[in-house]
Each structure stands twice: as C-alpha cells, then as structure tokens.
Amino acid sequence: MIKLTVNGKKISFKGAPFKRLIDALREDLALTGTKEGCGEGECGACTVLLDGEPVNSCLIPVCQADGRKIETVESLGVPEKLSKLQAGFLACGGAQCGICTPGMLMTAHAHVRSKGKCDDKSIRTALSGNLCRCTGYQDIVKSVLKAAKGGKK
Amino acid sequence: MSVGKNEPRRDGPAKLTGRALYLDDINIPGCWHGVTVRSTVPHGKIKSIAYDPSFPWDECVVVTAKDIPGKNLVTLIEADQPLLADGIVRHREEAIVLIAHPDRATAYEAAKRVKIEYEALPPVFDMEKSDKVFKSYLIERGDLDAGFAAADVVVEGEYRTPSQEQAYIENNAIAAYEEDGVLIVTGSLQCPYYVLKAMKAIFNRGEDKIRVIQTVTGGGFGGKEEYPSMLAGHAALLALKAGRPVKIAYDRHEDMAATTKRHPALVRHRTGLAKDGRLLAQDIEVVMDGGAYATLSGVVLSRGTLHAAGAYECPNVRVRSKVVMTHTPPNGAFRGFGAPQTLFAVELHWERIADALKIDSLTLRQRNIFKLGSTTATGQILVESVGAEECLQKTVKHSKYVSKRKEYDRWNKNKRNKTWKGIGLAVCHHGAGFTGSGEVYLASRAGVALTKDGELIVLAASTEIGQGTNTMFAQVAADALGVPASWFTVETPDTHKVPDSGPTVASRTCMVVGGLVSRATHDLRRAFEAEFGRVPKTAADLKKAAAALCKGAPARRFEVQYEKPPEVTWDDATYRGDAYGVYSYAAIAVDLEIDKLTCEVRLVKVTTAQDIGKAINPLLAEGQIIGGSTQGLGWALLEEPLFKDGVMINNQLTNYVIPTSLDTPSFQVLLVEKPYTRGPFGAKGVGELPMDIPGPAVAAAVKHATGRMIPTLPQTPERISQALK
Structure with a gap:
C-alpha cells in the first residue's frame, strides 16, 4: 500500500504502484486541475510539488511518492478567495487559455515560497520548464513579480 | 464605461484554481x-x-x-x-x-x-512537382509591363517558409x-x-x-x-x-x-522601382502546399494572395498564386492564415531592394507605405482607419531603430567582440473578418437575451479559447446598454442555445461578432426605453424592467444578422474591390545578438506598435499581441516540423521546440487606436496581426548582424552557420 499526503490529506493508494502520478491524481483522486500536455516531461502542464519541489507528474510513478507530500493547484485558493499568486495572474494577464496555468502556478508557487531571489531573470529561469503557447510569458512573469512583492507587504 | 478598461477575465478564477473543466x-x-x-x-x-x-x-x-x-x-x-x-x-x-x-x-x-x-x-511530396491544383488566384492592377519598363532597377528574390505546428x-x-x-x-x-x-x-x-x-x-x-x-x-x-x-x-x-498545420510556402518577387525607391511594379508568385485534401487551403491562399503585395501602394501589380495537393496530412488554419507566409517575402524583400538601391529599408518603406486614400492591389481605396505610418513611426522611435543600426554597425566591425548585433524591421496590414464576400455568405447572427428574472446574457457562437472573447463581449454589451459589465454573462457556445455567429477565426470575433452583439444590445436598449421608460439603473430596477419586457415569457431574445456595409464592394470573379472592410496594421522591430562561435540567437528586445482600432480591454489585447508575436518568433527561430516519407518525424514537444520563458524577450507594446466606424467602439481585428511579421523582422536583424540574408525560416544556428560559410 502506498501512502501519500495530497494537499495536506493522508491517502492510501491501492492501485498499481507504477501508475503515473498524474493518472493517480486525476483518475483516483479526481484532482483534475493537474493537466497533461505532452506525457513526456517537456511541457510542464502536469507540474505538482513533491516535498515542495516542482516535478512533472507524468514522469513519476506513484510509488516514488510513497510517504511524501504532494501539492496540486487545488491546494492554492478557491475562485471566491484566490491566493496572492492566483490574484496576481488574474490582475496581470498571466492566464489565457488556462491549460498550462495549474502547472505554471505550482512552479511559481515553489519559486516564490523558496524566499530566494525573485526578479525577472530568476522567475524566467524557474518557469523555463513550463510551456505556455498563449501569453509569450511576459504577463506571467509580471504576475509572479506582483505576487512576490505583495507577499512582502 | 467598461470599454477601454482592464476588466479581469471572466474565465480567470476557474482556470486559476484548476476548476475549469476541459x-x-x-x-x-x-x-x-x-x-x-x-x-x-x-x-x-x-x-x-x-x-x-x-x-x-x-x-x-x-x-x-x-x-x-x-x-x-x-x-x-x-x-x-x-x-x-x-x-x-x-x-x-x-x-x-x-x-x-x-x-x-x-x-x-x-x-x-x-x-x-x-x-x-x-x-508526391514536392509541391513544385504536384500537378493537382486545389485553387489559384490572379490579382492584377495597372500595366505591369509599363511599370517594369519605367523602372530604374528590378530586384528579384525567392523566399520559403516552413510549416508550423499550432x-x-x-x-x-x-x-x-x-x-x-x-x-x-x-x-x-x-x-x-x-x-x-x-x-x-x-x-x-x-x-x-x-x-x-x-x-x-x-x-x-x-x-x-x-x-x-x-x-x-x-x-x-x-x-x-x-x-x-x-x-x-x-x-x-x-x-x-x-492534425493540420501551417501551409509551407514559396514566394517569388520581381520588383521594379524608381531610383528614389518608389514602387513601380510588383510581380509576385505564390505556391502553397495544401496536403492531401483541400480543407481550407483555398481560403488560406486567398488571404495569402491578398496580403502578398504588403502594406504599400504600387500602381502596377500582378499576384499569381496556387495551392497544390501533396500526399501529406492536410494543412489548415493557423493564426495569420496564409498572410505570414507572403508577408515574410514582401517584407524581407525590402532588404534586397535596399542593397540594390543603396537606400535603407526604413526609408523605402516610408516612401511607399499605405496612407489614408491609398489604393491596394485589388483597387480598394483605404478610406479610414489607416495606422500603418503611425505604427512604423512609433516602432522606430521606441526601438531606437535608427541609432541602433549605426551603433550595431560599429559593434559588428570590431573583430574582438564575441557577438554580432542586429536590429530588423517589418510592417504589415491584416484584413479583419472574412475575405471579400465571405461575411455576406456567413450571414452571422448574434444577440442578447433578457430573462424574466433580470439576467442579461450574450448569445454568440464565438468561442473563448483563451483570447478573452467572453470578457470582451460583456464589456461591449455593457457599454452598448449603459450598465456595469458585471450585469452580463456570456452563454456557452451550444448550438441549441446560441445562434450561428460564424466561426471563431479570421480576427473577426471582436470586430464582426462584437459589432453584432453591440447592435443587438442597442435593440434591447430601445426596448427598455419604449416599454419601461428607461434603461434600468439598479439590480432591483432591472428585475422590474425584465418583468415588463418579458410579459410572462421566460426570456426575450434580441438577435441581429450581419449586414454588408453599403460602401463595401467586392467581385469574386475578378478579385477586384474591397478585399476586407478594414485593415489592422502593425510594425515591429526585433533587436538581437548572435554568438559568433555557436551562432545562437539571443533576442534582446521586441518593440511593436499595432493599430487595432480600439482596445476593448487593453490588457487582453496586449496579451494577444505579445503571445501572437511569440508564436511568430518561434516560427522565425525555433520551430520546424520535419517530414520524412510524408509524415512529421519530430512530432513531440521534445524535438519540436516552441519558445520557453528563457527564449522570449522583453516586449514593448504600443497600442495605436485609429477607430473604424463599423467596428464596436472603433475596434478592428487583433488576433492574427501579431503573428504576421516577427519572421521577416528576425531575418532582417540576422542580416544586419551577419551581413547574410537567409531567405527562409527558422533562422537556426545551423542555417546561420551555413550562410556564413
């Protein structure tokens, strides 16, 4: 039996140990906020945090997450009360079609939370594994910057 | 007023919380x-x-x-x-x-x-060897032979553009x-x-x-x-x-x-000019690869053909074009829809002309660019909303194009520098809405509904695919009625609920369908005034008014249909007349640096001014411009579907490379708003325009940096290194 902590909730996973983490999240736990874009770790749409670090959940077998903490986009805010980061995306045009957004948010969330440098260059480097075809990234970078600044106030 | 304000996008909260259901x-x-x-x-x-x-x-x-x-x-x-x-x-x-x-x-x-x-x-894989033509066009203006006879110089060039995956x-x-x-x-x-x-x-x-x-x-x-x-x-x-x-x-x-991709294209130019740089004759030939079935190829070719002569007035023009069959998966619609291919050729061709005439391409463009009253290759007189010159002027100013050309010329002469630097320019027009009589055939419908409980709903088949349709519609309807945008919701595109507003393509959603929504809302406004005495001012007021207007029915719908503006005339048989109701315009300057050892290109800055009539929501409009330009930069520098035996062999994001956050430069976007009387609040099309010209601007910048013209895309390190040999 595989034990996971997903968004703070302890879960016993009884399915196949080599099931992809993305499928376990989407199919077994109904957490469909995590998206699949390429299935080979290139686009980052399926990014979740594993013990706080961004990973491509399409490349991780669920057994690799045994005993570890997983955070998905559902752990951030809700529509009625967005997190600072989500509110930054809404205000600055960080989401268009939205399909890359959950993965983008999770990578950005880890970056902002890391308390390291948070400027244009560091954000672009942090997000370089998350593809977006709509925005050209500038408004995403602005969104993260706004959230990071807001956090210090 | 909501129009002109950055209302937060309607679909934002659901998408940002993972609750939006794809x-x-x-x-x-x-x-x-x-x-x-x-x-x-x-x-x-x-x-x-x-x-x-x-x-x-x-x-x-x-x-x-x-x-x-x-x-x-x-x-x-x-x-x-x-x-x-x-x-x-x-x-x-x-x-x-x-x-x-x-x-x-x-x-x-x-x-x-x-x-x-x-x-x-x-x-058959080679489009030049195909004998099956899906569609061909001929545009003629003036007397081509007389134009070439009067020319001081004639400049020829051949340009190829690859396919592209959406x-x-x-x-x-x-x-x-x-x-x-x-x-x-x-x-x-x-x-x-x-x-x-x-x-x-x-x-x-x-x-x-x-x-x-x-x-x-x-x-x-x-x-x-x-x-x-x-x-x-x-x-x-x-x-x-x-x-x-x-x-x-x-x-x-x-x-x-x-699935479908952008049509690969081959474009040949033969251009006659006076020695001061005035265009006298343009003879243009276009071939596109349609793939195995016609799908939209004829229409893609039409748009490519109608944009082939660029945003310039020339008295004598001939454009001959065809799209042919090959045994590859059908090519289809992709942002720009044939225009980026032909605009790549006409814009990069200015660099060849500049070399031939020893006049820089900026001056050449300024000498020939569309102005109010100019006549296009199809004989269309541009009677309003012509922002081409202003876009060019603003882009040149804010990119410091002229001083950077000189600065980089000096830099590139110094053999000890580890990079070459270049800045390149391009300008274009982009017709909004369907070509020629297309909108008449579509006869699109859109409307608004008022329910007996006072809900206001925009009814249109135009889809929200990330560009901001729903937010824009709510803003247009709200201002047409004179109420807050929050009073309006937008119905899900469902053929049992919304009328046929035509397809969500051709930069037509805001200008054409938004115009219909605005008209329908004006009908609602008149109904409020006639049957309730005024447009409601409060939520309680709206409920009372709704009851008065619905008279017991669950809802009242106000629908309108597209009507051709009487001044627009077009002849499909001769391809003469008003090819589009109006054009949007853009200019772009791409500033880049090339590593002398690896030939890698680093984008330093992109400056672009775009005349879209009116930005209904500036944040969303800029999002279209930066995102569309980035797709253009991807096509210019990175993206190339590779085919072997008729099938794409790099059909994965691992080796079909699209731009990441580190490949993308800082953008300066300058909105130019030359209102169009027939667009809602003056708006024209914005969706495709930004995709049109990053390609030629990159190629011009690479030429400035290296001295070599590469008449194709993408301008990869391999191609640049080859060109330098």
Whole structure:
C-alpha cells in the first residue's frame, strides 16, 4: 500500500504502484486541475510539488511518492478567495487559455515560497520548464513579480 | 464605461484554481475511450484489414467507413475529404478504423492488433512537382509591363517558409453521446457550427437532433478550426455504435502527426522601382502546399494572395498564386492564415531592394507605405482607419531603430567582440473578418437575451479559447446598454442555445461578432426605453424592467444578422474591390545578438506598435499581441516540423521546440487606436496581426548582424552557420 499526503490529506493508494502520478491524481483522486500536455516531461502542464519541489507528474510513478507530500493547484485558493499568486495572474494577464496555468502556478508557487531571489531573470529561469503557447510569458512573469512583492507587504 | 478598461477575465478564477473543466477533465459516466487506426503509407490502395483473432474483440466497438450512415465526408468547402479512408489512402496518419473500449490502455492495445495491407501508389511530396491544383488566384492592377519598363532597377528574390505546428497545450479532444434521441458532441473546438454542419451530413440528421457544445478549450490558434469536425464525427460514430458515451482525446504524438498545420510556402518577387525607391511594379508568385485534401487551403491562399503585395501602394501589380495537393496530412488554419507566409517575402524583400538601391529599408518603406486614400492591389481605396505610418513611426522611435543600426554597425566591425548585433524591421496590414464576400455568405447572427428574472446574457457562437472573447463581449454589451459589465454573462457556445455567429477565426470575433452583439444590445436598449421608460439603473430596477419586457415569457431574445456595409464592394470573379472592410496594421522591430562561435540567437528586445482600432480591454489585447508575436518568433527561430516519407518525424514537444520563458524577450507594446466606424467602439481585428511579421523582422536583424540574408525560416544556428560559410 502506498501512502501519500495530497494537499495536506493522508491517502492510501491501492492501485498499481507504477501508475503515473498524474493518472493517480486525476483518475483516483479526481484532482483534475493537474493537466497533461505532452506525457513526456517537456511541457510542464502536469507540474505538482513533491516535498515542495516542482516535478512533472507524468514522469513519476506513484510509488516514488510513497510517504511524501504532494501539492496540486487545488491546494492554492478557491475562485471566491484566490491566493496572492492566483490574484496576481488574474490582475496581470498571466492566464489565457488556462491549460498550462495549474502547472505554471505550482512552479511559481515553489519559486516564490523558496524566499530566494525573485526578479525577472530568476522567475524566467524557474518557469523555463513550463510551456505556455498563449501569453509569450511576459504577463506571467509580471504576475509572479506582483505576487512576490505583495507577499512582502 | 467598461470599454477601454482592464476588466479581469471572466474565465480567470476557474482556470486559476484548476476548476475549469476541459474535455478530458469531465467525468462522463460510462464513457469509453476511442482510438484511431491510421494509415502507414502516404498513398495506396487498402487491400485488407485484419483483426488479430487472439484479441478479445467482443469487448470493443469497431467502426470503419461502412458504418457511416450518411456521407463519408468532412463537410467544409470542397467535398473531398473522407471521414474514414475507404479503399484508398492519400496521406500518412489518415484515419481508417476506429475502436472504443472501456479502458484507455486496452483501446490503444486493440489498435495495435489491426493489420492493414496496402498496395502502394506513388506519392508526391514536392509541391513544385504536384500537378493537382486545389485553387489559384490572379490579382492584377495597372500595366505591369509599363511599370517594369519605367523602372530604374528590378530586384528579384525567392523566399520559403516552413510549416508550423499550432502546439496548443491541450490536445484535440471530443466526446459524443446520445440523449433523448439527440446526438451530443462536446469538446475542445473553435467553431461549433462547422462541427454541426459536418455532423448533419455524416448522420443524416437535422439540427434539432444534433447538439454541439464547446468545453473549456486549451488553445486553438486555428488548429481547432476545422479538425474538430473530423474528430467529432469519429467520436459520434463510435458512441452511436456502442450505445454509450465515447471520448477521443489525442496524445501529443498523435495530435502533432495527424492534425493540420501551417501551409509551407514559396514566394517569388520581381520588383521594379524608381531610383528614389518608389514602387513601380510588383510581380509576385505564390505556391502553397495544401496536403492531401483541400480543407481550407483555398481560403488560406486567398488571404495569402491578398496580403502578398504588403502594406504599400504600387500602381502596377500582378499576384499569381496556387495551392497544390501533396500526399501529406492536410494543412489548415493557423493564426495569420496564409498572410505570414507572403508577408515574410514582401517584407524581407525590402532588404534586397535596399542593397540594390543603396537606400535603407526604413526609408523605402516610408516612401511607399499605405496612407489614408491609398489604393491596394485589388483597387480598394483605404478610406479610414489607416495606422500603418503611425505604427512604423512609433516602432522606430521606441526601438531606437535608427541609432541602433549605426551603433550595431560599429559593434559588428570590431573583430574582438564575441557577438554580432542586429536590429530588423517589418510592417504589415491584416484584413479583419472574412475575405471579400465571405461575411455576406456567413450571414452571422448574434444577440442578447433578457430573462424574466433580470439576467442579461450574450448569445454568440464565438468561442473563448483563451483570447478573452467572453470578457470582451460583456464589456461591449455593457457599454452598448449603459450598465456595469458585471450585469452580463456570456452563454456557452451550444448550438441549441446560441445562434450561428460564424466561426471563431479570421480576427473577426471582436470586430464582426462584437459589432453584432453591440447592435443587438442597442435593440434591447430601445426596448427598455419604449416599454419601461428607461434603461434600468439598479439590480432591483432591472428585475422590474425584465418583468415588463418579458410579459410572462421566460426570456426575450434580441438577435441581429450581419449586414454588408453599403460602401463595401467586392467581385469574386475578378478579385477586384474591397478585399476586407478594414485593415489592422502593425510594425515591429526585433533587436538581437548572435554568438559568433555557436551562432545562437539571443533576442534582446521586441518593440511593436499595432493599430487595432480600439482596445476593448487593453490588457487582453496586449496579451494577444505579445503571445501572437511569440508564436511568430518561434516560427522565425525555433520551430520546424520535419517530414520524412510524408509524415512529421519530430512530432513531440521534445524535438519540436516552441519558445520557453528563457527564449522570449522583453516586449514593448504600443497600442495605436485609429477607430473604424463599423467596428464596436472603433475596434478592428487583433488576433492574427501579431503573428504576421516577427519572421521577416528576425531575418532582417540576422542580416544586419551577419551581413547574410537567409531567405527562409527558422533562422537556426545551423542555417546561420551555413550562410556564413
């Protein structure tokens, strides 16, 4: 039996140990906020945090997450009360079609939370594994910057 | 007033919290998974289809062309593309057999157990060797021979552009099921009424027995304009045969290999000029590769042809164009729709002309650029909203183009520097809405509804695919009525709920359909004034007014239909007249640096001014401009579908490279607003314009940096290094 902590909730996973983490999240736990874009770790749409670090959940077998903490986009805010980061995306045009957004948010969330440098260059480097075809990234970078600044106030 | 303000996007909160449901996120009870068995030869006769007897086929539903109740056809323009290949295949990855199974992995396994034998036929892959022409056009203005005779110089050039993959991050996905005798088709798509039209022919059903509903769509860029009609047909065939819901969600490899892409193109220019740089004659030839079926190729070619002479006035012009058949998957709609290909040629050609005349390309452009009152190649007189010069002037100023040209010339002379630097320029026009008489044929409808409880709902078939349609519609309707935007919701595109507003393409959603929404809302406003005495001011007021207007009915609808502006005239037979009601304009400067050792290009800054009439929501409009420009930069520097034996071999995001956050420069966007009297609040089209000219601007900048003109894309380190040899 595989034990996971997903968004703070302890879960016993009884399915196949080599099931992809993305499928376990989407199919077994109904957490469909995590998206699949390429299935080979290139686009980052399926990014979740594993013990706080961004990973491509399409490349991780669920057994690799045994005993570890997983955070998905559902752990951030809700529509009625967005997190600072989500509110930054809404205000600055960080989401268009939205399909890359959950993965983008999770990578950005880890970056902002890391308390390291948070400027244009560091954000672009942090997000370089998350593809977006709509925005050209500038408004995403602005969104993260706004959230990071807001956090210090 | 809401127009002109950055209202937060309507779909934002759901998308930002993971609650927006894309097709593959929806739990459809009892839904099976559909997969597609595709051709493995580019051209051939199907000799036999065999099913491995060791596989439990009784668990599956299998569909071939024989199961199609109506026409085996994907209805679009020409009746040439079968829904499932029957007897003959004309391209690799053509769909032949469909299989559905309760389990996705088993469905894929079943597809492997189908063996198809072919008798190979010779394929044609080279568009210049194809003798099957889908469509050709001829535009003529003035006297070409006289123009060349008067010219001091004649400059020739040949330009090629590659295919391009839309690379929306959500792959194509559609589900189908029957409910109370109605076939429901739902999924990721741009044009619900295109799907409906195709379904009617496939299933011999009326519109009341088919319902097409868009789900949240993870990007389209043209890639979900016509292809979903085929996918919907496949899912529906399986669902009806299985008697249960079936969804087909492509994986990335299948999506890239099997679905439509940008048309590769070859453009030749022969240009006559006076020695002061005035254009006297333009002779242009365009060839595009349509792939195996006509799909939208004729219309893509039309737009390419109509933009081929660029945003410049020339008294003597001839444009000859054709799109031909090859045995590759059909090419189709992609943002820009033929214009980026021909604009690449005409814009980069200025650099050749500049060398020939020893006049810089900026001066040459300024000398010939469209102004108010200019006449285009089709004889259209530009009577209003011409922002080309202002876009050019603003881009040049804010990019410091002139001083950087000089600065970089000095830098590039110093052999000790480890890089070359360059800045390149391009300008364009982009017709908004359908070409010529297209909008008249579409005869689009849109409207607003007022329910008895006081809900205000925009009714349109235009889809939100990330560009901000729903937010824009609410803003336009709110200001047309004079109420807060929050009073309006926008109905989901559902063919049983919204009228046919035409497809979500051609930069027409805001200008054309937004215009219809505005007109319909004015009708509502007049009804409020006539039957309630005024437009309601408060929520309570609105409820009272709604009761007064609905008179016991559940709702009242106000719908309007497109009416051709009387001043617009167009002749399809001669290709003369007003090709588009109006044009948007853009100029762009790309500032870059090239590593002398590796030939890698680093984008330093992009400056672009774009005349879109009026930005209904500046933040969303800028999002279109930066995002569209980035797709153009990807085409210019990184993206190249590679084909072998008629099939894309880099059909994965690992080796089909699109720009990341580190490949993308800082953008300075300057909005130019030359209002168009027929657009809502002056708005023109914005969707495609930004895709048009990053390509030639990059190529011009690479030429400035290295001294070498590379007349094709993408300008990869390999190509640059080759050019330097």
